[in-house]
Amino acid sequence: MSVPQLRTPSRRVVKDELQPILAKAGLELPTTLLEDHSAFISSLDDIIASLPDDKSILPYPDLTRYPRTDIHVPEDNELGAWATKVTAKCINPTSDLLRGRTIALKDNMAFAGVRCTNGTSMVDWTPNIDATVVTRVLDAGATIVGKAACENSCLEGMSGTAVTGQVHNPFAKGYSAGGSSSGSGRLVATGSVDLAFGCDQGGSIRIPASSCGIVGLKPTWGLVPYTGILSLDATIDHVGPMTKNVRDCALFLEAIAGPDGWDDRQPPLGLEGDRLKFVAPVDLTLGKEPAKMLEGFKIGVLSEGFEVPGQDTAVVTSVKSAIEKFKSLGAEVASVSVPLHKEAPLLWACALPLPGGRQSLLGDMDGRKQLYLTDRAELIGSKLTQSQFDALGPGASNMYIGYLWIQEKYGAKVQGKAMNLLKATSDAYDKALEAFDVLVMPTLPYPPPRLPEPESNEGPRNYLARTTGLIANTCPFNNSGHPALSLPVGFVPAREDPTVKLPTAIQIVGRKYADVDCLKVAAAWEKEFDWKVL
Template sequence: MPTVQPGTPNRKVTEDELRSVLTGAGLELSSSLVEDYRTLVSLLDDAITSLPDDKSILPYPDLLNYPRTDIHVPEDNELGGWATKVTAKCVNPISDLLKGRTIALKDNMAFAGVRCTNGTSMVDWTPTIDATVVTRVLDAGATIIGKAACENSCHEGMSATAITGQVHNPYQKGYSAGGSSSGSGRLVATGSVDLAFGCDQAGSIRIPASSCGIVGLKPTWGLVPYTGILSLDATVDHVGPMTKSVRDCALFLEAIAGPDGWDDRQPPFGLEGDRLKFVAPVDLVLEKEPEKMLAGFKIGVLDEGFEVPGQDSNVVASVRSAVEKFKSLGADVASVSVPLHKEAHRLWNCASPLSRGRQSLLGDTDGRKQLYLTDRAELVGSKLSQAQFDALGPGASNLYVGYLWMQEKYGAKVQGKATNLLKATSDAYDKALKEFDVLVMPTLPYPPPRLPEPGSNEGPLNYLNRTTGMIANTCPFNNSGHPALSLPVGFVPAREDPTVKLPTAIQIVGRKYADVDCLKVAAAWERVFDWKTL
């Protein structure tokens, strides 16, 4: 099928204009071919310039029903937790599901009229729309009280790179709160908000949840719409709840799950009815006698999840102790091996640069049926300027250099190869989950690291070495799309100072779209055991 119909263009591009483009692409065309393509490209230009304004169909919020006031940058950001404060509540909510609850948005989410820093000064952007999930929590009766700080371009696992300042661990100042949803983790842990959004492409909900001693769920890929949120890569984008308790996590998830008609990460049918109910099934588990709470549940202890290079022995001991407690709740517990789990981290790294450099840093999300944040993309351009690159943190700048290298040296074949190999990894988890209801392992291999000195410039290599292996157990389930929940299970000594005690957590992974099983298992454990006393 032809891309354009021949005709007479309104304005014909000049031969010099076209040859400049062709020469830049390394092409030499004869004069007759150039003349033909001048006409064809001119017709394409006509079509582009005649497009109507897409702003007419954007989902702008009704500011009379969803008013927002007192928008300001706080002088006291609570040791890095807040990026911007705002007060917003729906005038006519649809339900009382989240009535009386306060919520923080991660600062990569669109909220009309409120700046969205994405943790960086690379782009100065104030959205004109609201993310779908923002509207949903307002419709459920919640009150939004601000935007939580996030790490620079959402590419860090340590909380030291946000443009709004370092985010400190709620249990020890000077230590990481995790990333990239760093402010969300801290604010929930300190009680500054009841609930907070996190976004997760390699562990950015679960890393701060583990670091801050709260519950964090990366839902099944596509269960919750990502519409109106800055993307890293649509194939690994997830948005989900960060809460103090598992029941709150279920409540939050019930308020935001389900298709929105924009996001092609979501299946076009099947996500409805009881599949979007999470609170009642959790409550049924909590009503049982402790020894019967998990009767019939089969829990697989993933061997490879305890074999991460550099894993802290105290973390392993804490999580293994937590696993043993599932037996007293009636669950059957046994070990299971998924050898490909050890390869998933490397595959994530190889699949990242080309698509994620393009999508997250340049805002180029072509090939997806979703809401395009074109106003922000226009502020970036087709490549980063020196000033924009200099505004990136170590993780984001490393991604961009890797993107340039892969684009020049390999093209699309490496990303394609890694993506093909990831299918086998996902299938291996599916196979294990036919035998077990959930898989468990440590969320993180070690406790939160100490933050670097503010303003220190140690270079990307030294900085990134602080978090080597951090995402070994988290990113595999971004690749595969399985739901994964982080539940705090105890304190362990900091590596830099054994007198400092910091939270650690177990990760519970379920079958796709069986997020409720992760919630049930976590809720039962939380109901009987107090992680702070273990």
């Protein structure tokens, strides 16, 4: 590495300061080399001290244009769904796309002046910026009414670990609302809000959408900017709509999609014009007579999506019945096999701990071109303290220990190997989607599990056992980046009590940046069939 400038520093780093750091790294330098490198580090320290304040270029909101009032923690949090209440509306919107609609933000999204718990007490953080998508929905005329609870560090598929309390399923108290966007799922299902944001790295939009009987779309990776939202791993981060119906999903997506100039998850060119229009194509589909709504569509039934270990037979029956109904809408339906689909969750599990521990839990986003949430990262440090670790939920503590283990025992090669293998999986989905417009399968392999008793302290092994295999059909598409939509298609009996009926859903996966195809297919089915009576 070239040295851009060798300064005479205001304070000289002496070799006695540098030597312990090198020793900790297992290095030993002779005195002459220590002197040379002490000079380099002295210059580097001086350059760091002279850097201007980055706060001058952060995207602070104009609070006169985007005022927010009545910020408070509600006494009644809607059976765990609310983290914080607030009222915010743009005084001069640029469009009326979401006029009159109420929206909940997931509580891992920056909203200036409102606490952001990320579902955990590990860090006490109140942002001073707004996430890009927050500004976009305000500019579209929506009213933000609060922040929805999310699971601890956004690392749970069951709704029992949010620092604000358990979130209960809208159809059966005591059962999971899904995670990690648990509050968002419940609030939309109960009608407390019209729309809600979810964020999805392994299924965190689609799991609560399926569990709560609503529509949830994980958009194509990079279609919607993730700027100002707490990351898990930038290669799998997605933010998207959770809505009562498909047309609202299209409307919401149209309001938030497109590049923002910050997020390197987004392509620099090509996301513009008709590629960002979703409502008109959905309306065109809905305007056709039923038997022609999906005329020309080829729907591939992913065989491996029905071969998940421990899959509930009632879920399989419900989803297969829903798939048969596509034929009456004019679609051609046939089976398709992608054998690598079964390996994808295992690769996801190997690829996640190293970047996830660093990016999610430590706030270290090195290697990315994006907005850095440095004020929050400064509250954490280079490793978790005991009290910070103790504040984690079962999923987050498991990931942090996995991060430490892989970092110590394997280094970067495990994540690198998994990411290389996942490219083949993504290519296999692309190949299947050359013959089909969309692929379909169950969103989740089984209905929402019963929540543990509050304060049961049953331990991470027992807690996480409740959701083993839950993300078998969802996490593969986080790594591949394909759009994936969850659509409710019926009720199935709870595993713990067959008298309790809970929602189940079909997952519709499209080609990259062809999110509109997922929306069309889902909208056509939704228009002709009432999932609540099936």
